[in-house]
Amino acid sequence: MRQDDGSDVGLDGGCVLTPALGAPVVCDLHGLVLDAGGAGATGSLDRPAADVVGRKLGELLSAPHPGLEPLPVDRCVEELLAGAGHVLTGTLLHRPDGAVVPRTALLTLGAAPDGAQVVLVHLLPPVSPATSPDLRTGSPGPGPGPGHDALTGLRDRAGAVADLGARLRAGSGLVGVITCDLDRFGVLNDSLGPGVGDRVLATVAARLARDVRGGDLLARLGDDEFLVVLAGLVDETEAVDVAHRLTRSLGAPFLLDAPGGPQEVRCTASAGLVVVDLTAGTRTGGCSGGGPDAATVLRDATTALAAAKAAGGGRCRVFADALHERAVRRLTVENDLRRAVDEGELRVHYQPVVGLRDGLRTGFEALVRWAHPRRGLLLPEQFLDVAEECGLVGAVDGLVLEEALGFLTRHPCARVAVNTSARRLDGTFAATVAAELRRRGLTPDRLTVELLEGSLALGDPVTQAELRDLAALGVEVLIDDFGTGYSALSYLRRLPVTGLKLDRSFVTGLPQDTGSDRIAAAVATLAGDLGLTTTCEGVETAAQARHLAAQGWQSAQGFHFGVPAPEERWFPVSSGSC
Numbered sequence: 001m002r003q004d005d006g007s008d009v010g011l012d013g014g015c016v017l018t019p020a021l022g023a024p025v026v027c028d029l030h031g032l033v034l035d036a037g038g039a040g041a042t043g044s045l046d047r048p049a050a051d052v053v054g055r056k057l058g059e060l061l062s063a064p065h066p067g068l069e070p071l072p073v074d075r076c077v078e079e080l081l082a083g084a085g086h087v088l089t090g091t092l093l094h095r096p097d098g099a100v101v102p103r104t105a106l107l108t109l110g111a112a113p114d115g116a117q118v119v120l121v122h123l124l125p126p127v128s129p130a131t132s133p134d135l136r137t138g139s140p141g142p143g144p145g146p147g148h149d150a151l152t153g154l155r156d157r158a159g160a161v162a163d164l165g166a167r168l169r170a171g172s173g174l175v176g177v178i179t180c181d182l183d184r185f186g187v188l189n190d191s192l193g194p195g196v197g198d199r200v201l202a203t204v205a206a207r208l209a210r211d212v213r214g215g216d217l218l219a220r221l222g223d224d225e226f227l228v229v230l231a232g233l234v235d236e237t238e239a240v241d242v243a244h245r246l247t248r249s250l251g252a253p254f255l256l257d258a259p260g261g262p263q264e265v266r267c268t269a270s271a272g273l274v275v276v277d278l279t280a281g282t283r284t285g286g287c288s289g290g291g292p293d294a295a296t297v298l299r300d301a302t303t304a305l306a307a308a309k310a311a312g313g314g315r316c317r318v319f320a321d322a323l324h325e326r327a328v329r330r331l332t333v334e335n336d337l338r339r340a341v342d343e344g345e346l347r348v349h350y351q352p353v354v355g356l357r358d359g360l361r362t363g364f365e366a367l368v369r370w371a372h373p374r375r376g377l378l379l380p381e382q383f384l385d386v387a388e389e390c391g392l393v394g395a396v397d398g399l400v401l402e403e404a405l406g407f408l409t410r411h412p413c414a415r416v417a418v419n420t421s422a423r424r425l426d427g428t429f430a431a432t433v434a435a436e437l438r439r440r441g442l443t444p445d446r447l448t449v450e451l452l453e454g455s456l457a458l459g460d461p462v463t464q465a466e467l468r469d470l471a472a473l474g475v476e477v478l479i480d481d482f483g484t485g486y487s488a489l490s491y492l493r494r495l496p497v498t499g500l501k502l503d504r505s506f507v508t509g510l511p512q513d514t515g516s517d518r519i520a521a522a523v524a525t526l527a528g529d530l531g532l533t534t535t536c537e538g539v540e541t542a543a544q545a546r547h548l549a550a551q552g553w554q555s556a557q558g559f560h561f562g563v564p565a566p567e568e569r570w571f572p573v574s575s576g577s578c
Contacts, residue, residue: 024120026110029081031057031073034118044123046095057121061091061105063206071105075210077119080109089209090153093123149220151198152205160219160227165294167217167229171278176230176239179301180208180246180271183313185224188265200224200254200265207249213242225305227298236275236318243271243316251314268314272304275318333386336372341395345371348403349564350416353535353557356549363415363448365557366404367564368396393421401436408447409440411571417448419480425451427462430469437473444474450501452480464495471496478535482523500527502553504538511547524552 025044026035036049045052045060058070076087087107106122149156155163189197201224208226212218217229233239250269274297300319308317340346350364370378387393397420404416437444449470470477482500502523506516527534536548539558548556
């Protein structure tokens with residue numbers, strides 16, 4: 001490749017893209033076009049010179065996919081002014097007839113006749129897959145091929161592991177390793193299609209390339225997960241700042257072409273960060289010994305990313321050894337839980353629900369327990385979160401429902417409530433409940449379904465349809481742990497629920513806790529005005545029971561009335577079915 005003075009420009013150790021360049025488009029340092037490039041009626045931009053001069057280059061060239069964002073000229077100029085000999089990047093040329101054609105843009109610095117610095121932009125045909133550059137301004141690489149991702153041109157997982165390993169072995173000082181992805185990419189891909197998803201991924205790659213520093217490694221690990229390796233860090237704070245900047249950049253809206261016209265899509269992004277001290281042979285979290293290897297560092301960065309997403313997404317988490325220990329524990333629990341479901345280790349205990357006015361038992365809540373062969377009887381908080389994450393919560397809930405319906409069959413006088421994950425409301429749950437009730441000859445009013453407030457998706461039409469079908473069937477639906485979510489009043493107004501249960505956190509301090517007292521009283525009044533049934537959880541003393549009854553609460557459960565226990569505790573075999 002030759003510059004205007006005829007000297008060769010080698011890319012990535014001599015990879016020459018074309019034997020000669022035509023006249024460049026000339027811009028000032030702010031991207032304003034000064035010369036159209038070419039002496040004919042139209043220049044390199046395929047437009048008459050009069051239509052080009054005086055316009056911003058970003059109006060005529062965009063990042064690699066239509067309708068997403070303009071070519072980041074300012075960022076390219078920053079790289080050039082910082083000392084990069086050239087910037088090479090994919091782009092799209094927008095023609096006057098509306099056609100959009102791919103090009104490769106080579107940007108260099110030059111001088112105007114008056115001595116002012118200008119930017120020379122050569123527009124080339126797209127680089128072939130064998131020689132296409134990385135999507136990294138200022139750092140062209142060998143492109144798709146062995147060790148590179150075909151969609152983005154970035155290093156792929158295998159190439160990234162090899163490069164990271166080499167840096168860890170040969171480097172010194174601090175190195176930051178960031179893994180990041182979009183929090184809702186799966187939803188976007190499912191709703192708009194994989195073609196749109198690919199355009200989003202290419203834009204993610206372009207944004208990361210724009211925002212990383214010169215000398216940083218950028219790679220696509222798979223799906224929507226990307227890797228950034230930061231070299232030459234001053235301290236951990238610098239790495240954290242870069243990670244936050246990347247998550248903000250990826251969280252900016254995407255403008256996508258859709259059948260109904262351009263559509264703006266917003267996705268938050270999460271990141272996990274590990275900082276490695278190559279001099280000391282340690283990484284964040286305090287682990288040392290023998291020097292960290294690429295696989296371990298990537299594992300820890302991915303663990304930190306998972307923690308960021310579990311915390312709600314849209315944030316960065318720095319790795320600590322406690323995160324790894326937690327991940328190992330969760331994997332152990334998941335493996336054991338899969339075995340427990342298959343081998344029948346899960347048990348159902350029943351806790352009585354009583355009327356606060358007369359103290360009579362009105363029903364039971366079915367609560368799952370795990371009879372672990374080594375750890376003993378485990379409570380739901382020790383394993384249900386893992387069941388949610390690994391997709392086993394449906395099997396657990398199904399087992400509890402099956403056992404509870406059998407309980408109702410054996411005890412015709414009883415009523416029972418079952419907890420159900422909102423994940424079960426997939427369009428088939430209400431029909432399954434109806435079929436199982438019919439099969440056993442049970443009336444729907446003997447069954448109550450409880451849903452955690454925080455798990456409900458308020459605007460989900462499938463959820464709303466399932467709840468309407470349950471209500472039409474005659475099954476009661478309660479919002480459990482009421483008061484702990486963010487949209488409680490919206491749930492009461494918009495979802496077809498029949499009652500609510502006050503979370504135990506508002507009961508524990510009664511009657512002395514004046515704040516909880518006011519909340520409990522207000523909720524009881526609100527529920528009464530809306531015609532909803534009311535139940536309190538966590539009642540442990542007679543004083544609490546009397547106080548809640550005076551506020552208007554109808555039912556309660558808690559240790560004061562009875563601990564969760566096997567069916568035989570409440571219905572001894574010798575006592576008869578009721």
